[in-house]
Amino acid sequence: MSRTQTLRARAPRMLGGLAALIPLLFVGALFLAPLGALLKRAFDDADAISPIEAWRRTEALTLLGVTVGQAAASAVLAVLVAAPIVWLVATVDFPGALMLRVVVTLPFVLPTVVVGVAFRALGTGLLDGWGVESGLGAILLAHVFLNVAVVVRVVSAVWQQIDPQAIEAARSLGASPLRAFADVVLVRLAPAVAAAAALVFLFCSTSFGVIVILGDGRLRTLETEIYQQGVGYFRIPEAVALSFLQILLVVGALVLARFLGRRGAPSTSDRGVRLRRPRGLGWLPVIAVLIWTTAVLVVPIASLVVRSLRPGGRWSAAGYRLLLENDSGTSVAGSLWYSVTSALVAMVIGVVVGLLAALAVTRFGGTVLARSGAALAILPLGVSAVTLGFGFVVLTTYLPRQIGTSPLLIPAVQALIAIPVVIGLLVPALGEVPQRRREAAAVLGAGPVRVFWTVDMPVIGRSLGAAAGFAFVMAIGEFGATTFLARPNTTTLPVLIGTLMGRPGADSLAAAMAASVLLVAVSAVVVFFVELAAPRAARQVAGGR
Known part of the structure; x- marks a missing residue:
């Protein structure tokens, strides 16, 4: 067997190992590391x-x-x-x-x-x-x-x-x-x-x-x-x-x-x-x-x-006008822009990592690496976002300042929380792909990437779109962990709404109501298109967070 044939024969196994390893490393770094930091800080504390x-x-x-x-x-x-x-x-x-x-x-x-x-x-x-x-x-x-x-x-x-x-x-x-x-x-x-x-x-x-x-x-x-x-x-x-x-x-x-x-x-x-x-x-x-x-x-x-339009008992658009005003250097419009952009980044990360984990489960589900990666990717579903956010605050004290202030930190945490739902949508969809088609494409000389693109994608395309939509709305609405990580230039809209609700005054209440309506509108549009595009199987599996 020539070297080219040997590499081609080993390619599926190598890609399968990579598909399982990436989710394992991603979730391990962003999930296990914060929990480990919590333990370390607790035992190192002088008042332990x-x-x-x-x-x-x-x-x-x-x-x-x-x-x-x-x-x-x-x-x-x-x-x-x-x-x-x-x-x-x-x-x-x-x-x-x-x-x-x-x-x-x-x-x-x-x-x-x-x-x-x-x-x-x-x-x-x-x-x-x-x-x-x-x-x-x-x-x-x-x-x-x-x-x-x-x-x-x-x-x-x-x-x-x-x-x-x-x-x-x-x-x-x-x-x-x-x-x-x-x-x-x-x-x-x-x-x-x-x-x-x-x-x-x-x-x-x-x-x-x-x-x-x-x-x-x-x-x-x-x-x-x-x-x-x-x-x-x-x-x-x-x-x-x-x-x-x-x-x-x-x-x-x-x-x-x-x-x-x-x-x-x-x-x-x-x-x-x-x-x-x-x-x-x-x-x-x-x-x-x-x-x-x-x-x-x-x-x-x-x-x-209605309350956003009647903040003081009289009809007024004051709350919506306040959306464009700065408050301590942070405007609602600026928070919305950051929320959307960070959610888009989180969506991409979540779909890529979730897809790799789903591929590892459906193609290489029997390997220890695949089972470990899939199990670890689901675990964030069962852990409080507040615990996770608190763990990140502690973890950043042990890391270089550049990591703690990285603009990718919040999207990565948002993606971590969305990954279990992405996996839940894609595993059943990948299970519907006929194995014979994959084998026929491989016999005709198609590599693993070509097989996925030409055989799997036409079957899972709509489920992949639904997964992306759910990942986006979950990311843009994440509140618990983001509360710990937000800074003046990385304040998401849910965090700003929580801050406004904690302040006295009719203006703060009006701005919080208006900003909430804005988030509802964005979420409703995304959910409409997800439901319109999602196949029946995806609608059934999306019940879990």
């Missing part, structure tokens, strides 16, 4: 104490109870609120279905700080006096608003795969429609519902922006206390001890969600449920669910828009 003592000083058990309680309540409420919407998405075909998917998905990708502002606007406007502007009730409603999409996507994806013949068989044996639904559909949906609830619990247990805006400093969770101990008091050992307690909590929730999700897989079929067009009285439940969806998901955003 044991984790048990740190938990005692910070009342960690109380914080854990509040965190678990509000997350569990949010998960239960999200399942109940989403149930009618799941039915509509999974079984009914009607004009406007695309817009319904956009309305359901938009809250999930909105910055949590914007959601907090929206419910503050709702509580001081339409629902004034109902206690929605702050407190535990407001936090639970905001969490439901944020996570309805998780339940809808996860459960409707399973519902659409249930074999209709199983339902027909139950009916033929004398079961009533309600009994057939309970015995066939609900039984098969139960694991998916449990998995969706576990995911909602995971996201709510690491909620930061919502609790900061709506908690009014009275409701404390592990997430907010990590920030307070690390940044407010600079008590490193206490913050680190709380961070690792929270890691144990969210990793447990992530493992439970994965386990429950896999349990639901065998109960589905490729035949799937046929979407039906409503006729006559069949429109009544459809209209009722659309009204319910509007009340739950549209009214908070509409209230935010």
Whole structure:
């Protein structure tokens, strides 16, 4: 065998190793290194104490109870609120279905700080006096608003795969429609519902922006206390001890969600449920669910828009005029420009690293390197963004100043948080590529890159576009980690909104409301095009953050 033939034969294996190694190095450097820095700083601190003592000083058990309680309540409420919407998405075909998917998905990708502002606007406007502007009730409603999409996507994806013949068989044996639904559909949906609830619990247990805006400093969770101990008091050992307690909590929730999700897989079929067009009285439940969806998901955003135009109780565009004014050297327009550009960079990084990890899993899933890279790339989903951001602050004290102030640091962290979703979208898409086509192209002399471009890309192109869109909106809305890393010249719009909400005065409130509406508009446009372009498979898998 000639040297050229030998190199060509080894090329796929070499590229496979490279595809697995790059995500491994990227996520290792940006994920494991900050956590390691937290540990090192905690043990090196002159006032270092044991984790048990740190938990005692910070009342960690109380914080854990509040965190678990509000997350569990949010998960239960999200399942109940989403149930009618799941039915509509999974079984009914009607004009406007695309817009319904956009309305359901938009809250999930909105910055949590914007959601907090929206419910503050709702509580001081339409629902004034109902206690929605702050407190535990407001936090639970905001969490439901944020996570309805998780339940809808996860459960409707399973519902659409249930074999209709199983339902027909139950009916033929004398079961009533309600009994057939309970015995066939609900039984098969139960694991998916449990998995969706576990995911909602995971996201709510690491909620930061919502609790900061709506908690009014009275409701404390592990997430907010990590920030307070690390940044407010600079008590490193206490913050680190709380961070690792929270890691144990969210990793447990992530493992439970994965386990429950896999349990639901065998109960589905490729035949799937046929979407039906409503006729006559069949429109009544459809209209009722659309009204319910509007009340739950549209009214908070509409209230935010109205309040941005009535900041002082009178119609005014003052908040939008303030967008162009400088405030301590930082304008809202400048923050928006930086947010968009950094999100674009994060999107490119996230798609490239996520695609390489997905290729490593689907092409070389049996190797230790591929499994390690894929597992490590998913881990950021189960770790608090505040913990990650705090870890970066500590890590930069050990690194050269040029790295800590690098303009690529924030986009890289934003990409890290988006990579799990990119992998979740691309792995199923790559699994749809016929292996025979790849082998035929290779036999005809095409190299690995040529095979990917000519065989894989036509199949995964739309999923790749959906992954890019989700990566962009997740990056532009990231708040927890970016709060720690932002500087005057690298202040993102969510961070600036949080800062404005913490300042007294009608002008600050008006600017925060207007900036929030601006972020909602940008996110809505991106989500619309993602839903328009995404294939059905991508819509089903995008339920996880």
